[in-house]
Amino acid sequence: MYKLLIAEDVKLVRETLALSIDWERLGIELVGVAKNGEEALEWLKHDPPDLLLTDIGMPKRNGLELIEAFRACKPDIRCIILSGLNEFEFARQAIKLQVMEYIMKPIDPEEIEQVFSKITAEMHREREERRGIELLEQGLKDRLPNLANALPTVEWTGSLKKKKLVEQAIQVIRESYSRKELTLSDVADEVGLSEKYVNALVKEVTGMTINHWIVMLRMEEAARMLKDPANRIYEICDRIGYADQDHFRETFKKQFGLTPTDYRNNYL
Structure with missing residues (x-):
């Protein structure tokens, strides 16, 4: 299971994301839902997630600042932006931060499921490749x-x-x-x-x-x-x-x- 943290300041959107999507079926464990950037950063202190779904326009650290902080702690984290701010500058910064997807509001649970299904499939392939490399390295060390x-x-x-x-x-x-x-x-x-x-x-x-x-x-x-x-x-x-x-x-x-x-x- 891949761990997911959601950061979203709008309560209705937070609840919709948490309850309307079958995260477990996607191989994802929803470990937390934060209402602002500061609250989300608390997760870095004890249990950094594998996936971060974050709004951009949040109080106490916006989504781009949050992504930058999470990447500094865990470079391989997958970040997905959810935002109603359809502005080129945000998209450009998101690309610089290697954001996987940029999803526009209003949210479509089916679209979000498709996005995460694709991302987790890629993560699974990479995990298997790493496993193969580790086995090869162990074989070399033994030999x-x-x-x-x-x-x-x-x-x-x-x-x-x-x-x-x-x-x-x-x-x-x-x-x-x-x-x-x-x-x-x-x-x-x-x-x-x-x-x-x-x-x-x-x-x-x-x-x-x-x-x-x-x-x-x-x-x-x-x-x-x-x-x-x-x-x-x-x-x-x-x-x-x-x-x-x-x-x-x-x-x-x-x-x-x-x-x-x-x-x-x-x-x-």
Whole structure:
């Protein structure tokens, strides 16, 4: 269930919004109805909602000020404006604040249901994507710290020697993946094997080529660094071995399904 807060200064409109719409059917829990901006801000102190439906022309903080305050506390909140003020300036400010919808009064419960149905469907998709990313990250964390335990048991003669060679190759990659010029040739030289043989061996034992390992380790480090807002994206790009930010962005999106910026926004 997604939590919704309604902020509306007109009592009749508040009651209509609260009682005429089947919020539960939409997967929404109506956690509160505030009669002005100040009252709505109290929710930030104990239980910030996932959704905010707010009028613009309210006393004690108007709707746009309210949205700005809620976004500062919870950047991923979905904000919907409900207003009879059909003025371009308000709409322009709403767009700047990334308001999802701008609904005009008089209210139409059917229209509001359609709007929220669309928004919750999008939120559900994003939640599932985040869940998938978390599972992928957990899988990487489980797999990377102890490669020896993660490697499958193999049947061929000399398997222990092959396993140790693979561990050695992966260790080289771990220590060097941030180098912009790191190549398959460098890894092969470090372990004293031909490029073709070491690459085939690593893929046989781990299911991934050496280039895949380089990319995976770089992307895992990028994901970790993105969770700290002090790390700028161009700095992350440089520190994990990418000279081109566009290349980094496309590679990251291919790995995680999100751009670095979107990934960061989802975790802050």
